[in-house]
Amino acid sequence: MENISILGSTGSIGRSTLDVVDKSGGKFNVRGLAAGRNLDLLCRQVEKFKPKIVSLERKEDADEFRRNCKEYALRITYGQEGAEEVARFEENDIIVSAITGINGLKPTLAAVKAGKRVALANKESMVVAGPLIQETVQKSGAQIIPVDSEHSGIFQCLAKERIEDVKKVILTASGGPFLQTSIEKMKNKTREEALNHPRWNMGEKVTIDSATLMNKGLELIEARWLFGLLPEKLGILIHPQSVVHSLVEMRDGSVLAQLSPTDMKVPIQYALTYPRREEALLPSLDFSQIKVLEFYKVDVKKFPLVKLARQVLEEGGSFPVALNTANEVAVEMFLKRRIKFSDIADVVAEIVENHKKRKIESLDDIFEVDRETRQQTRNLLKKRS
Ligand SMILES: NC(=O)c1ccc[n+]([C@@H]2O[C@H](COP(=O)([O-])OP(=O)(O)OC[C@H]3O[C@@H](n4cnc5c(N)ncnc54)[C@H](OP(=O)(O)O)[C@@H]3O)[C@@H](O)[C@H]2O)c1
Known part of the structure; x- marks a missing residue:
């Protein structure tokens, strides 16, 4: 049995992680949960999973939580330091890093410094601090297993390969809700339209990033530092079906690919159980139903942030x-x-x-x-x- 803490437990990745834990047949013990402001959900998670430490974003929420939650010995803390304390909790074997944005950086680094396994969903920390995180990994002996589906796919393709044999890595992108929308019509798309992602059910920030395709730009930079690949070896293709999560071309011309159902529980389960594989939590892919797998170039006029991210990566x-x-x-x-x-x-x-x-x-x-x-x-x- 392994001890797990989740940073961002009330979010989309956090909830899916707890679902994987719940269906694991007792293979994981939840030790710590860090959340933002969703007290009600955190309370329900605490009742069910009985962690030893929780953290909330704000002191007043932590105080209210303390008043309402007198059930058993539970350390309740708050703020960035609180999330870092959850990340460092000494009983942790695995920390899932799933706070959104740069707010996830310090807790992620705390987990890496502790030398544990870090299941990394918070791509923004790799984007802003990739070299620093990798330097810390070298010192602490931590292990980073990507949760982002594309990076999990690359990680799985590369499991038995030498990085110097990789010719090209292609990250796939669904294209988001505006793939078929003209530039002119895209300008005034509403919040609701932008949040209506055709394939993935995710938190709001990453869903908007998927609509502008900035998400793919961030993932390009994330891949640079996760795998130590030079920018010219990294590419992006639109793949509307979101079944092939990544393609890895080797020097001998073989192309490796990772395919799985469009559900984050698949890469989350892999990150938690690696290097083992456990029983699937979802039905198998039925290729006779999928029938078509398409791949297109990105229209960078329509999605300029992809090009900008590449320039930034090179700069x-x-x-x-x-x-x-x-x-x-x-x-x-x-x-x-x-x-x-x-x-x-x-x-x-x-x-x-x-x-x-x-x-x-x-x-x-x-x-x-x-x-x-x-x-x-x-x-x-x-x-x-
Ligand atoms: N969702 C996906 O399918 C997916 C796929 C690949 C990668 N990712 C990446 O994973 C990360 C999380 O994405 P998500 O979709 O799960 O986002 P989300 O649903 O918005 O969840 C974010 C989580 O972070 C918590 N949080 C926000 N600010 C915080 C702070 N200052 N201190 C402590 N906790 C804070 C939120 O708490 P409250 O809700 O309690 O306020 C929530 O638990 C992002 O970096 C995203 O790019 C997500």
Whole structure:
């Protein structure tokens, strides 16, 4: 039996992880849960899974939780430090990192520093701090198993391969809800339309990123640091069926692929049980029903953030932090209905164009660029409104 803690337990990945745990036949013990503001759901998770430590985003929520939850000995904490404490909890064997955005970085690093297995869903931490995380992995002996379906696919294809034999890695993208929409019509798409993803059921931020295809741009950068692959070896193809999660071409011309049902429980289960495989929780793929698997080039005129992410990846330094932060702010503003859908890409592009490259050598450097870019993006959005 392995002990598991989940950072972001009340989110889409967190809930799917607890579902996998629940159906595992007692193979996992939940030790810690870190959530944001969803007290009711955290309370239900605590009643069912009996962790030893929980954390909430805000002190007042942690205080309320303490008042309502007197059942048994449970450490209740809060804030970034609270999530880090959950990540470091000494009984942990596996930490699932599934807080959204740069808020997940410090807890993810805490888990990596502890030298444990980290099932990584929080792609933004790899985007802004890939080299720092990998340096910490080298020192601590931690093991990162990707949860993102594309990266899990690559990880599985590469399990028995030498990285120097890889010629090209292709990340697939569903294309999101606007794959068939014209650029003109896409401009004013609403929050509801952008959140209506045709294939995946996910949290709001990653769903909007999937509509702009920034998600694929972030995943490109994530793949760079997860697998140590040079940018020119990384490509993207639109694959509307979302059945093939990644393609890996080897130097001898063989192409390896990982296919599975379009459900995050598959890569989550793999990350938790690796290197073992357990019984599937979903019905098998039926290829006679799927019939067609299509692949297209990305239209970068329509989805300019994919091209921008590649430029940022090649530029390096502080650029990925600026890209990520500008996108986080713009998506938040779109979700609050303060800006148009097309403003997201415009604003992120303008922030990145005006960004002055700096060296990133520490966590402090990352958070300094994040702070400044957050302010610049807010100012730019004010000016435009
Ligand atoms: N969903 C997917 O299918 C999928 C696939 C691949 C990768 N990912 C990545 O996985 C991560 C999570 O995605 P998601 O879809 O699960 O997002 P989500 O549904 O929005 O869940 C986010 C989780 O993080 C918590 N949280 C947010 N801010 C926090 C903070 N400051 N401190 C502590 N907890 C905080 C939320 O808590 P409350 O809800 O309690 O406020 C929630 O539990 C993202 O980085 C995403 O890109 C997701």
